[in-house]
Amino acid sequence: MKKILVIGIDLGGTKIKGVLLDEKGRVVKAYEHPTQARLRRQKIIKNILEVINVLRAGKSEEVKGIGLATPGFALSSGRMTCMPNIKKLEGFNLKKELQKRTKLKVWLENDANCFALAEHMQGAAIECKDSIGVIIGTGIGTGIVIDNMIYRGAIGGAGEAGHTKLVLDIHEAGHIKGIKEVEDLISGPSIIRRYEELSGKKTYSPVIILNKKDEFSRKVYAETVYFTGIFLANLINIFNPEAIIIGGGVSNLPYYKDVQKVVNKYAHPSLAKACKIRKSKLGELSGAIGAAELALSMIS
Structure with a gap:
């Protein structure tokens, strides 16, 4: 053969x-x-x-x-x-x-x-039937696997979750002050841009936010963790996956425990418990x- x-x-x-x-x-x-x-x-x-x-x-x-x-x-x-x-x-x-x-x-x-x-078949979600892969790098890419098959949507564009919107602030009168795309809040370039806005310093890597001695780093780290957690909680509430696998350059940040705390707060408790958030295995x-x-x- x-x-x-x-x-x-x-x-x-x-x-x-x-x-x-x-x-x-x-x-x-x-x-x-x-x-x-x-x-x-x-x-x-x-x-x-x-x-x-x-x-x-x-x-x-x-x-x-x-x-x-x-x-x-x-x-x-x-x-x-x-x-x-x-x-x-x-x-x-x-x-x-x-x-x-x-x-x-x-x-x-x-x-x-x-x-x-790939992560569903060979990597960090190998034991799952339903999983989501999220690439957090220069932008945000999301792939959805339901019943061991890619979910593509009507024209093949399903999973553009980086373009979903988050409301940042609401005035007392109920007017929305700011709406941002998830990609503009948690991607690598957005992390760098936010740090530079706050500190007035130039940087070239999201790793800067791990410097706990720098007040601006601490603030951007907290924001990144919060918005990443909200984003993942929304995916969990909508799709009820067994696992969400994170890849891309930003996935190397050691922020998973802190992100999980935010997920646990904002995802439905039963759905959050059923979903494991993991770093990709296949690189x-x-x-x-x-x-x-x-x-x-x-x-x-």
Whole structure:
């Protein structure tokens, strides 16, 4: 019996990460290449093909398909939309192009969905039936897995929870003073921006808020914990997941115990108790692994 292999590609604004996965979900090979997102479209496609060809080398007969994790999302036609970090691919049918160039079946999926699927199948939510993956980095990405399947919504855009709104203050007369998107409150750039506003100092990393001797760091840390907890509590109240898995650069902050306290306060007690909040296990390859798992499920 011939071995079945699939390729998973995570197309990021900076890097293209790829894995070769066997039928048991094991990573056989991994490779990455710069995206060069500011160059012309054909150069970006050439870079994607470079990753595919390296992973496929010597295994062409065994490779049966490609899954591709993409920022934004792909319409059912295969056209790319909502691609702020790779604008040259906006409106382009990447699926059709890659199928033509590789002679393989290609499946496209939102990168946060792939992250959620990878952690659900192989990572921190492996024992769950219902879980949510949240990427907190430059922005916020959310993938929802219900009954072991990605929930995509009407046009494939489900999980854009970073764009949900929080009311920051209400005047006595009931007028709303400030509404902010979650992404503008808990992402890496928003943490940096808030610290710089308060302190007047320049910083380049959210890690600055761990400095307990700095009053501005303490304030921004408290705000970040509070808004992250509210955000996760809202997800728990809506979806009742068994686990929420946090990935992305901000996930490395050691704030989980404090976030859990906020979740326990604002989520329904029974739902909060049923949900575990965990850091991702698969690291930087999670998107590529999830894309490969998607391809594997389609072939199977």
